[in-house]
Amino acid sequence: MSEIPNPLAAFDIFTSKVKNKKNKARGLKKLLSKKLAKKLFGKTFATNTRAELAKVEEVLPEKIHSKPKKPSFEIAWASTANEIKEAQRLRYKVFAEEMGAHLPKNSDGLDVDEFDAYCDHLLIRDHETLKVVGTYRVLPPHKAQEVGRLYSDSEFDLTRLNHLRPKIVELGRSCVHAEYRSGAVIMALWSGLAQYMQKHGYEIMLGCASIPMADGGHFAASLYNSLKNEEMAPIENHVFPRLPLPLNKLNGGLEVEPPPLIKGYLKVGAKICSAPAWDPDFNTADLLTMLRISDINPRYAKHFLNR
Numbered sequence: 001m002s003e004i005p006n007p008l009a010a011f012d013i014f015t016s017k018v019k020n021k022k023n024k025a026r027g028l029k030k031l032l033s034k035k036l037a038k039k040l041f042g043k044t045f046a047t048n049t050r051a052e053l054a055k056v057e058e059v060l061p062e063k064i065h066s067k068p069k070k071p072s073f074e075i076a077w078a079s080t081a082n083e084i085k086e087a088q089r090l091r092y093k094v095f096a097e098e099m100g101a102h103l104p105k106n107s108d109g110l111d112v113d114e115f116d117a118y119c120d121h122l123l124i125r126d127h128e129t130l131k132v133v134g135t136y137r138v139l140p141p142h143k144a145q146e147v148g149r150l151y152s153d154s155e156f157d158l159t160r161l162n163h164l165r166p167k168i169v170e171l172g173r174s175c176v177h178a179e180y181r182s183g184a185v186i187m188a189l190w191s192g193l194a195q196y197m198q199k200h201g202y203e204i205m206l207g208c209a210s211i212p213m214a215d216g217g218h219f220a221a222s223l224y225n226s227l228k229n230e231e232m233a234p235i236e237n238h239v240f241p242r243l244p245l246p247l248n249k250l251n252g253g254l255e256v257e258p259p260p261l262i263k264g265y266l267k268v269g270a271k272i273c274s275a276p277a278w279d280p281d282f283n284t285a286d287l288l289t290m291l292r293i294s295d296i297n298p299r300y301a302k303h304f305l306n307r
Contacts, residue, residue, distance in 0.1 A: 072128075073125065073127055073134075073185060074124070074125045074127050075123075075124060075191060075192040075195075076122075076123045077120055077121065077122060077192075077196075078123055083121070083123065084116065085108070085110060086132040087121045087123055087132060087135040087137070087173075088110035088111050089108070089111075089132075090134075090135055090175060090177060091173050091175055092109050093177070094175040094176075094177070094178070095175065095282065099212070099282070099283075100283065101282040102282075111173070114147070115137070115139060115151055116137065118139060118144070118146060118147045119138055120137070121135060122135060122136040122137070122138060122189065122192045122193065124189055124192070126180070131177075132177075133176060133179075133180040133185060134176040134177065134185045134188065135175060136171055136172070136173065136193065137171075137173045138169055138170070138196060139151070139169065139170040139172070140202065141165065141166050141167065141169065141202070144165065144170060150165075150168070150170045150206070151170060151172050152170060152207070152239075154242070155243070155279060156239040156241055156277060157239055157242065158239050160236060160238060161206075161237060161239060164204060164237075167202065167203040168204045168205075168206050169197065169204065169205050170205075170206050170207055171206070172208065174189070181260075186261070190264075190304060193205065194304035197293055198305060202293075203292060203293055203294070204292050204293070205270075205290070205291045206291075208277075208286040208287070208288060208289070209261060209262045209265060209272075209288075210282065210284035210285070210286050211223060211259060211262070211276065211284055211285045211286070212259075212283070212284055213278070213283050213285055214283075216250070217245055217250050217276075218250050218254060219254065220245060220250075220276050221250040221251065221252035221285075222251070222252050222253060222254035222256045223256050224247070224272075224285075225252040225253070226256060227272055231271065231272055232272050232273075233272060233273040234271075237271070237273050237290065238273055238274065239273050240274065240275075241276065242277065243277055243278045243279075243280070244275060244278070245285050262287070262289075265289055265291065267300070268291065268296055268300050269291060269292075269296045269297045269300070270289045270290060270291040270295075271290050271291070272288070273287075273289065273290050274287055274288040293305070
């Protein structure tokens with residue numbers, strides 16, 4: 001991806017000259033102590049030189065070299081219908097407009113389905129603009145019981161996980177605005193999820209981790225084939241895709257790096273419970289991912305769970 005053009009590019013030459021001049025001035029100032037300068041070149045030269053150096057430093061504002069301020073984010077949970085719509089609008093922008101998912105059209109440009117009414121909606125806002133730039137939706141166990149199933153049930157046979165359902169919180173519809181896809185937003189999302197799990201005493205997070213299939217599925221097949229044994233869930237927690245990706249018909253031997261979100265899940269301690277399922281509406285290959293709070297990598301447990 002090409003870099004965003006630098007609006008200050010025209011001033012690069014000026015900035016570099018200023019920086020070089022300032023560095024030289026400071027170097028000379030160190031070398032030319034007043035005493036040494038007087039001894040080598042006389043009192044008048046030493047006094048004039050130090051005065052010139054002082055003038056140079058006075059006209060070199062530190063602000064020229066200051067780093068841009070990083071945006072800060074606030075973690076919140078939607079408490080009104082309008083706040084839920086903010087999350088749904090971001091989802092539609094990312095999934096439908098950016099990724100080309102086939103979502104039901106509506107006049108408000110929202111991604112809405114039957115699960116939204118039962119879910120809690122995590123929002124990450126830019127602290128300055130208050131714009132929602134990241135979101136997750138969270139289906140707690142008692143709400144899953146009300147709706148009668150998990151979203152994941154539509155993609156996988158979850159029979160082997162039935163005994164865990166009272167402990168499972170299902171995560172879904174995770175997305176981040178294109179202009180804010182940084183580690184800071186992902187960390188804010190995960191911090192919000194960790195606080196939620198601790199507050200309610202839930203034990204397991206479950207969700208579909210999506211892999212884009214713009215290449216027809218070769219990347220997804222290769223990624224699945226590259227998973228290590230320790231990255232897979234125990235056999236008793238394996239589930240089965242209802243619409244499996246045809247791995248035997250794809251080139252599954254490519255050298256690939258996991259997408260950032262899946263890579264992050266694995267680092268935190270999540271396990272993959274399935275072969276990839278094909279989601280035709282989103283044109284993604286989905287891996288069912290499970291994270292037990294007790295399995296979180298100690299490095300991240302210290303950060304997210306204060307352990």
